[in-house]
Amino acid sequence: MIALLLPLLFATAMPSSDLGPRDPVLRALVEGEAAQAQGDGATLGEKAQLLTALGATPAPGQQDLASLWTSEAQSRGATVAALPYRGRALGPAYRRGSVVPGGSVTMRQLFLGGQRAQILVAPTSSGDGHLSIKVQGAHGETLCAKPVGGPQANCAWMPLFTERYDIVIENDGAAPADFYMLVR
Template sequence: MRQVTLAAVLTAMLASLPAGCASPQARGAASLPAAPVTRADMVARLLVAAEQAANAPDPQPGRLAEALAALDRLGARPAPGATDSLTDPLPGWRTSAPNAAVPTMRGRLLGPAYRRGHLEPGATTTLAQLFDGGRQARVAIAAAGGGPLGIAVLDGTGKPVCPVRQGTGSQCSWVPPFSGRHHIRLSNPGAMRVAYYLVIE
């Protein structure tokens, strides 16, 4: 029931985004099969919606508060190393949203970890991440502005786990057979700088 409620909140928020900001699925592209929405993908999209509400020309504190509350319910947390406003904008957003209290962490299961980043035109970056063997692994990315991104996941030997996918929002789910380091490769094929949210679960 909680997952259905969060999905409904996400759908409503995405429907109100400008067409250029929503993913192809959110714009209703009938030619693409809809991938199951994972918790990591929901967090990535909610982060973009929150950023757009926070940076809108007309203040939208109500929408921002809704997005922050949904992120809290999903257990979203900053990734290790995301310690400033460039990589973790949530603390700053909370100061401008009404009733957006900082959630208590005691007794709470940790959810997907997120970080914000930028990629210059034509740039590629690779991030190393450990995943547990035999457990579902999920990676999602959403562009906050500037255009589409490419994402690929490689195992420790360089074998593709998820081949390159491009778009304003992409996700990858798999079950590693063994615990080990994987490489998440992000690329910007466009001519504009792209801000993005990477979510790992």
């Protein structure tokens, strides 16, 4: 099974000439959604397996896309072999969201002190709004503020203490904006 997954994992680690997200989980989410929209069952199944192999799980209250895409791929005639489950401690959690024009979405997330924290945001398509991300600490201090330009934006830091942080995604464009957010 490992021999089957290694080429898949190496393919996601290789630099690409396209403008998609560089992070393998974000790339799988964006490419999986595109495959779903195009009715490409084989690619949809591959992206579902990749999400599972990378250990990505949905954030609380979000739909499990790996399971959904696997079922949909199989219903379209694609063969999707189940990966063996060996458990995991923690892994990346993804969330799909949408922001109205001129609006914002705020989420609170607990990060552990002394462990690297990382948040990545990728628009679902290049024409969606003008997104930006801001991360604020428990006392309102801004740790990161970036536009989501290009394929993804990345905010990373090392929390000194275990505490909750506000993650704010804003859309200052004239069109609604859909995005994927990945929290590590």
